[in-house]
Amino acid sequence: MQGFWSGKRVTVTGGAGFLGQHVVRRLRSYGAEVYVPRKRDYDLTTLDAALRCLLEHPCDMLIHAAAYYGGIGINVHEPGRLYYQNLVMGANLMEAARLAKVAKVVNIGTACSYPGYLEGHLREEDLWAGPCHASVVNYGLTKKMLAVQGLAYKKQYGLDSIHLILTNLYGPGDSYNPERSHVVAALIRKWVEAELARAPSIEVWGTGKPIREFLYVEDCADAIVLAAERYQDTAMPLNIGTGKGTSIRELVETINDLTGYAGTITWNTDKPDGAAMKVLDVSRMDAPDRPAPGPGQDHRLVPGPQGRGRRQMVIASRSRQGTARS
Secondary structure, eight states: OHHHHTTOEEEEETTTSTTHHHHHHHHHHTTOEEEOOOTTTOOTTSHHHHHHHHHHSOOSEEEEOOOOOOSHHHHHHOHHHHHHHHHHHHHHHHHHHHHTTOSEEEEEEEGGGSBTTOOEEEOGGGTTSSOBOTTTHHHHHHHHHHHHHHHHHHHHHOOEEEEEEEOEEESTTOOOOTTTOOHHHHHHHHHHHHHHTTOSEEEEESOSOOEEOEEEHHHHHHHHHHHHHHOOOTTSOEEESOSOOEEHHHHHHHHHHHHTOOSEEEEETTSOOOOSBEEEOOTTTTOTTSSOOOTTOOSSSSOSTTTTOSSOOSOOOTTTTSOOOO
């Protein structure tokens, strides 16, 4: 892998963010020359700025990890901004990459692009089997459109690109801002605040039975870097995850143990649970027919629980492991 990246020029949008900073660190450790554009210098929601960025900082590969995102609050109160900024930023970067003759674009997508009604293990072939859930459509659909643009640009202009679909992330660098945090960080904040306030109880919505998937952010960065090198199929998006589910109750109990909270947990079963299970199908990610690895390397596209991953990429319950990565 190091030989592939040595001296390669890579631009990473969102490279100072939660996920992007880990991608940048990985790339630099492999010898890549990485540039991270900042909004104060380049407003990527305008085509002129996006093109100027890629012309002033020529690159062999563009990894588009930037996004305007947040929790339910942003989806409810800023649906227009959420939709517009993500849509035009992605479209502009693809067009700028074409004009600047970037060799390959890696677009970072999201599991909320999958049809809202789907449950179980979500396969890449089902991405267009229905509309996104109404609560996330303004974000999920804009990311999904990048897969369409990638295919269109491949057909007309020959631009190489891939579309990676990420599951829920957690780990170092996440935001604990209630408006922007991911589910694990949001729950950790809830527990820490309760502990500091010596609150007698914490309310959690639902029964805790729904199963979701969680991926440690540094493992996700490894996956993105490896996919950027090896995966070439513009026509087929690629799921990035563990393929393993964790119940919300299991997640809550793990955080409860790790924070040492002594109060009680109240499950408000009058609140909705949502889908019973949403986990990415990672069979394509784990397929053995990828380009042959070097001596001693794992054949899988992404090392993880099924391979030789450095970290357990799924939060483990007390009965299985006793600790969670944070």
